[in-house]
Amino acid sequence: MNSSRLGRVLCVTVLVSLLAACGTSNSTSGNKPLAGKKVEVAAVWSKDEQKNFEAVLKGFSDKTGATATFTSTGDQIGTVLGSRIASNSPPDVAVLPQPGLLKDLATKGSLKELDSDTANVVGQNYAPVWKELGTVNGKFYGVFFKAANKSTVWYNVKVLKDAGVQPPGSMADLTKTLATISASGVKPLSVGGADGWTLTDWFENAYLNIAGRDNYVKLTTHTIKWTDQTVKDTLTALAQVLQDKYVAGGLSGALQTDFPTSVANIAGNPPKAAIVYEGDFVEGTLKDTSHLTPGTDFNFFPFPGKSGASNSVMGGGDVAVRLTDNTAGVELVKYLASPEAAQIWAAKGGFASANKKVDVSVYPDPVAKASAQALANAQSFVFDMSDQAPAAFGGTKGSGEWADLQAWLKNPANVDAATAQLEKDATAAYGS
């Protein structure tokens, strides 16, 4: 690794001096148009993710001849980029983990609008929703390189088979399925209610399906109130699913169960529960902590729709943006929109692409493949609502939405009290 990097640096140095000497580059770089160019990419990734992304960058270097270097910003990417922009030395390309940050930076004028070439590539490779998500005030800024599907409901295959049920399509089907699994002798649901974010994710999926995308976006920005009828309807529908008799340990037990335990519950021998809801990262948790095989022992179904199978997906995404006009950066962002870039990481696991052109056979197992396909084919995609809310509301242990939904789960029938408290906390956090 080190020697090859050194080699590359030497090559670049030699090339630079050659360029200086003869003024031509084509003779030594062959068909690599960007030979000698450098580009810096910043993202939050570290460890394995950094290693996998560097493999993608190597693919870019091999193809174009440009040297791409990766800078890990740690969790505080907003702060790091802010200070580098302020000191006039931003990285050429950044991969942002939050849609809010894309909007912030674009509004401040720190981002460069993407060229029409890249826009065309994205138009061809992605569902329209992804281009919209990368657009701020009519200008296209970002390519969603990596995405996460948080509309996946995980189940123990054997338990569902013993109970003789199929993965449900609609919310009503889900309730029926839970009753049958319960009669078969296994607690149907595991809920990690000790962690507030699992409950916000439950709510967001249900809300997206019941109230629709437009209301979802409005509630995200708090332009409709939490006391809105759509919120009440959603909580009422969820109360049908999250019933004391269906949840392992009962509702009070669920409030004591943290996320890892809630996942382990469906993997035990015998399993303590049949079904657990959370995002696509559950697959990694199950693979790391149990002997279950994806596809044969555990699998997922899309979060149930209002009246049938749903193709709305809630999740997250990492969006590549440009902060400089470096030509190598332009090419790199275009490369990240291509299927070949996504395939490099997809083959290594822990990655899903919303790119429709990605050859799904490269995903390491059928479950990862199906989860990524759901993303790429989603008709509507929304970001995790609580991630976009002020942290006081959507991201704080023991207060805001987390605490309010936990309080609601103690007595799910009490919808009015819950929505009133949610509205009160949201008003305080959003400041309006």
Added chain:
Amino acid sequence: MSTIVPAVAPPVVEEERPSREARAPAPRFNRAAIGFLAPAAIFVGVFIIYPVIATVIRSLFNRTGETFVGLDNYVKVFTDSRTLHAIQNNIIWLLVFPIAVTGFGVMFAVLLERVPYRLVVRTILFTPMAVSLLASGVIWRIMYQQSPETGAMNAVIASVANAITHPGHYQGARPSQPDLIQPAGDGYQLAQTVAPGDVVHMGFIGFPASEIPAGAQDAKDPSAQSGRVVGVVWRDFVPGGGGEVGQVEPGKKGMPNMTVQLVDSKGSVAAQSQSDSAGDFSFPSSGSGPYHVVLPAQNFHPPFGGVQWLGSSLVTPAIILAAIWVWVGFATVTIGAGLATMSRDLLEAARVDGATEWQVFRRVTIPLLSPLLIVVFITLVINVLKIFDLVYTIAPGSVIPDANVIALQLYLVAFTGLGDFGIGSAIAVFLFLLVIPIMAANIRRFQGEG
């Protein structure tokens, strides 16, 4: 008084000279004192006095610090139900924790006086103090887990509880027709009474096929026998929820080894039987009835499910117990040190005078120790007012509002969530005011000793 004046007057004149001499070096002495005190004074000023004043001022401004809101933040603090609950919890802490720790400290210290290897025991007792509070919190959080498989506390209770009440094999099973078969205690009974010659059907769901004993056969509908009550208990579930509820059908397994009782109208057991591998049971011919058919609780006893230590009702006592575990070593060692320096003569004298050991402890040891006990007690009171780490780490997110204490509420309000430094500062000032009387008492006591 008047007689004293002339007596004092001459020395005043006398004093003039030495005092002038003394006054000359006095400023030098003061200057040196100021020089030596300055670093400490600056330190106290910058790190204590300034922050206190700044906090008081900050508490009069709103969240962003831009608008003066007067005492608004204090009103909010004392009307917010979460903060009030935190104050209430702190009062519980204050009533229980210092007394318990001091009490255990005295007990251990006195008893350790009589034990060989007391240094070892004392070191072990003190060890929790050496562990970071965060780590202690994590340890106790795991110990308090509800599932006896992971939580040590519940594992201990479970080993006793399950020995007293043997878990039944058919735990979790429930009738497929709840209107025909009703709960009776922890067991079930047929709603209608039966008479000899009747056939009883008792179908159950909610029990996994994998737990049906090996060798169980498909349930068999028994034929009526005159003079006898016969019946069948079976797992009334077909995969997919199909089949007809309450019908003995192919593919539905019998539930073997179920204890079945025939109970007469007086409530006494007339006959008892066990179901066979097809779930069939029959009672020897007996009186005319009517009888209740009862499946007693022993079939269904669930295993001990674990006390919910970290549920909303027990979480504060549970955390206080963990805190006692942490602090009792401190009290033991401090009080033990006091005991070691105590004069034995008084104890011996009391014993020679015929005092019992309890009287020696109550009338001699405790009074002699009392200054030290007060120091320990006050240290604990101050610590309990600012208790934070253990609560934050032991309480799961869902019960933080139930376990909340003042310092944690301060942190939650000011440093997470809204980041409301106005309300946070108001809570801090309130906490400061609570500590002041205790500190004042402590300082006065020090001066008294001096």
